[in-house]
Amino acid sequence: MTSLNNDLVLRALLRQPTPRTPVWMMRQAGRHLPEYRATRAKAGSFLQLCTTPDYACEVTLQPLARYPLDAAILFSDILTIPHALGLGLEFEAGEGPRIHRPIRTPRDIDQLPHLDPDRDLRYVMDAVKLIRRELNGRVPLIGFAGSPWTVGTYVVEGGSSKTFDRIKAMLYGAPADLHRLLAHLTRATTDYLNAQILAGAQAVMIFDTWGGALAPSAYREFSLAYMTSIVRDLIKEQDGRRVPVILFTKGGGQWLAELAGSGADALGVDWTTDLSTARELVGDRVALQGNLDPSVLYAPPDVIRQEVGHVLASYGSGSGHVFNLGHGIHADVLPEHAAAMVAAVHELSPQYHDE
Amino acid sequence: MTSLNNDLVLRALLRQPTPRTPVWMMRQAGRHLPEYRATRAKAGSFLQLCTTPDYACEVTLQPLARYPLDAAILFSDILTIPHALGLGLEFEAGEGPRIHRPIRTPRDIDQLPHLDPDRDLRYVMDAVKLIRRELNGRVPLIGFAGSPWTVGTYVVEGGSSKTFDRIKAMLYGAPADLHRLLAHLTRATTDYLNAQILAGAQAVMIFDTWGGALAPSAYREFSLAYMTSIVRDLIKEQDGRRVPVILFTKGGGQWLAELAGSGADALGVDWTTDLSTARELVGDRVALQGNLDPSVLYAPPDVIRQEVGHVLASYGSGSGHVFNLGHGIHADVLPEHAAAMVAAVHELSPQYHDE
Numbered sequence: 001m002t003s004l005n006n007d008l009v010l011r012a013l014l015r016q017p018t019p020r021t022p023v024w025m026m027r028q029a030g031r032h033l034p035e036y037r038a039t040r041a042k043a044g045s046f047l048q049l050c051t052t053p054d055y056a057c058e059v060t061l062q063p064l065a066r067y068p069l070d071a072a073i074l075f076s077d078i079l080t081i082p083h084a085l086g087l088g089l090e091f092e093a094g095e096g097p098r099i100h101r102p103i104r105t106p107r108d109i110d111q112l113p114h115l116d117p118d119r120d121l122r123y124v125m126d127a128v129k130l131i132r133r134e135l136n137g138r139v140p141l142i143g144f145a146g147s148p149w150t151v152g153t154y155v156v157e158g159g160s161s162k163t164f165d166r167i168k169a170m171l172y173g174a175p176a177d178l179h180r181l182l183a184h185l186t187r188a189t190t191d192y193l194n195a196q197i198l199a200g201a202q203a204v205m206i207f208d209t210w211g212g213a214l215a216p217s218a219y220r221e222f223s224l225a226y227m228t229s230i231v232r233d234l235i236k237e238q239d240g241r242r243v244p245v246i247l248f249t250k251g252g253g254q255w256l257a258e259l260a261g262s263g264a265d266a267l268g269v270d271w272t273t274d275l276s277t278a279r280e281l282v283g284d285r286v287a288l289q290g291n292l293d294p295s296v297l298y299a300p301p302d303v304i305r306q307e308v309g310h311v312l313a314s315y316g317s318g319s320g321h322v323f324n325l326g327h328g329i330h331a332d333v334l335p336e337h338a339a340a341m342v343a344a345v346h347e348l349s350p351q352y353h354d355e
Numbered sequence: 356m357t358s359l360n361n362d363l364v365l366r367a368l369l370r371q372p373t374p375r376t377p378v379w380m381m382r383q384a385g386r387h388l389p390e391y392r393a394t395r396a397k398a399g400s401f402l403q404l405c406t407t408p409d410y411a412c413e414v415t416l417q418p419l420a421r422y423p424l425d426a427a428i429l430f431s432d433i434l435t436i437p438h439a440l441g442l443g444l445e446f447e448a449g450e451g452p453r454i455h456r457p458i459r460t461p462r463d464i465d466q467l468p469h470l471d472p473d474r475d476l477r478y479v480m481d482a483v484k485l486i487r488r489e490l491n492g493r494v495p496l497i498g499f500a501g502s503p504w505t506v507g508t509y510v511v512e513g514g515s516s517k518t519f520d521r522i523k524a525m526l527y528g529a530p531a532d533l534h535r536l537l538a539h540l541t542r543a544t545t546d547y548l549n550a551q552i553l554a555g556a557q558a559v560m561i562f563d564t565w566g567g568a569l570a571p572s573a574y575r576e577f578s579l580a581y582m583t584s585i586v587r588d589l590i591k592e593q594d595g596r597r598v599p600v601i602l603f604t605k606g607g608g609q610w611l612a613e614l615a616g617s618g619a620d621a622l623g624v625d626w627t628t629d630l631s632t633a634r635e636l637v638g639d640r641v642a643l644q645g646n647l648d649p650s651v652l653y654a655p656p657d658v659i660r661q662e663v664g665h666v667l668a669s670y671g672s673g674s675g676h677v678f679n680l681g682h683g684i685h686a687d688v689l690p691e692h693a694a695a696m697v698a699a700v701h702e703l704s705p706q707y708h709d710e
Contacts (some may be wrong), residue, residue, distance in 0.1 A: 017508070040398070163685060164650065169653035171650075173653060173654040173655055215681075216628070216632075217665070254609055254627065270675075273565065273571070293570045295518065295520060295523035303528060330520065
């Protein structure tokens with residue numbers, strides 16, 4: 001493996017000193033970039049883009065050519081696992097994902113196949129290897145997966161949902177069934193992330209996009225417990241280097257103190273919690289990643305700069321902060337505005353670091 | 356005015372002793388009831404239902420005939436104010452509300468008319484008076500309005516939104532304009548709630564459904580400050596009795612301690628915060644209303660009973676709790692399940708009260 005020229009993100013995720021705060025953007029490879037839209041048009045569909053390693057590599061690298069970012073994140077989707085489990089994934093234009101054979105009965109759960117990521121999600125591993133080769137040590141590559149609960153919501157609801165009626169009916173009415181489903185997804189997700197690490201992912205992130213829809217005790221039992229199990233079973237070191245794990249429960253600001261005990265190295269924080277508050281809650285147990293409101297990027301560049309300053313000041317001095325948005329960048333944000341955010345982090349963050 | 360036979364809700368909202376925990380349900384008059392669907396069909400449209408006092412009265416009383424609830428809540432909508440301001444409100448089937456003339460420019464804000472609730476929202480005041488007459492002192496009537504921020508999101512976005520792009524672009528890019536809009540809505544909302552109180556509402560609730568989408572400092576400046584101003588300017592007493600005010604920021608669990616300083620008598624709490632945690636945060640400053648996950652009502656009655664028990668136990672002993680869902684009841688919940696929830700509160704709550 002080539003050596004890493006810029007390891008700021010890996011160091012910050014492990015709370016090691018860095019000369020400035022590193023920065024990347026959730027969904028940085030995506031629709032806000034005209035070059036992404038061009039590649040997607042070439043690919044024909046979102047699913048083709050995800051499942052073709054050449055395309056996935058191409059769009060993963062696009063934001064790095066535009067912005068001085070400190071990490072690449074694998075271009076993929078949290079629904080690759082249901083796709084590989086044969087549940088019939090489709091992305092309808094403007095409608096979001098659709099699962100054609102959702103899990104609705106105990107028998108559906110029994111019939112879920114075992115997932116072998118190197119066979120069933122080979123296109124992802126091929127993409128990871130290709131991206132690592134093309135990155136050639138410029139910045140680390142972050143792999144990812146959805147949390148079992150979050151992937152479970154799509155698998156049970158059959159697509160996106162506002163109120164998660166079906167899976168919550170299962171949670172409260174047939175909790176043993178839901179536990180069996182989540183255990184299956186947890187095994188698959190653990191194997192999947194480990195395969196990504198073996199293929200070359202240098203950090204991994206678990207997206208718990210819908211954990212925040214749960215009551216606290218349900219969150220603990222049906223989301224946090226399974227993420228904790230994944231973290232425990234992940235490969236800890238690869239090529240002589242620690243592979244940091246980031247957990248991100250959107251809407252989980254109230255549970256940061258508990259999340260800090262999950263074994264993860266870092267926690268994602270959405271914009272509804274000040275990083276100063278988050279840091280008090282987690283102490284020195286984990287690093288924090290976030291948390292500019294993605295909608296700030298609609299404002300003029302001088303306002304963006306000022307709001308970046310507020311986020312940096314809220315975290316304050318010392319290591320352990322990776323700058324990011326509090327959720328994915330919106331599709332209609334101007335690239336110049338994203339550039340203004342990245343530039344502001346480069347310019348304003350060194351004052352918070354001693355090194 | 357007739358005397359009130361059941362004033363448990365009013366007492367609990369003021370943290371006065373009651374022999375059991377009172378209970379009502381957000382959106383109790385609504386689509387989950389077949390009799391509501393029949394009246395709505397008769398009315399022709401949702402807007403006709405809201406604007407015709409006889410219909411509004413009829414559906415307000417329907418849940419009281421089915422369940423032993425401790426309060427009626429005015430059947431209306433948080434968008435009556437934009438409707439009265441002439442912005443063109445329509446409810447499209449399955450699409451949610453649409454505002455035909457949304458606020459997009461400073462000139463749109465300048466041209467907003469002054470609202471005279473007794474003239475422009477007379478149908479609401481007529482409904483309040485009619486409901487009070489028909490209730491005849493059985494239980495108190497709760498009036499309500501949307502928070503300025505929440506109503507503002509519809510008025511600026513032109514309808515429902517997931518990410519609030521337009522109003523957040525205004526918030527970060529032209530905050531003075533947004534403040535002018537919110538100040539106008541605040542004046543209208545204050546006058547509107549005071550008119551409801553004078554017409555007979557015995558408590559009022561402010562629904563801040565979308566405050567939780569904001570970063571903490573933006574929440575303070577663009578939502579909480581305006582709600583605090585409304586609370587300050589509300590009529591405090593009517594017919595010799597205190598008129599309690601309830602504030603409810605959905606997704607506002609992290610800000611309960613700050614909300615407790617707003618001057619409100621009680622805070623609504625959604626299901627993502629345990630009431631034990633909420634009570635620690637607010638101390639003895641306010642009562643709490645909530646907070647069963649509405650999706651629990653999809654579970655069998657014995658599970659509903661058990662989860663009601665958890666909510667009651669989480670609040671613990673003493674006065675100051677009004678049992679409710681953490682958000683409106685879902686349209687596809689069986690009335691028998693709502694009945695099981697109400698019965699469980701009656702049965703299980705006396706042990707937490709001395710009186």
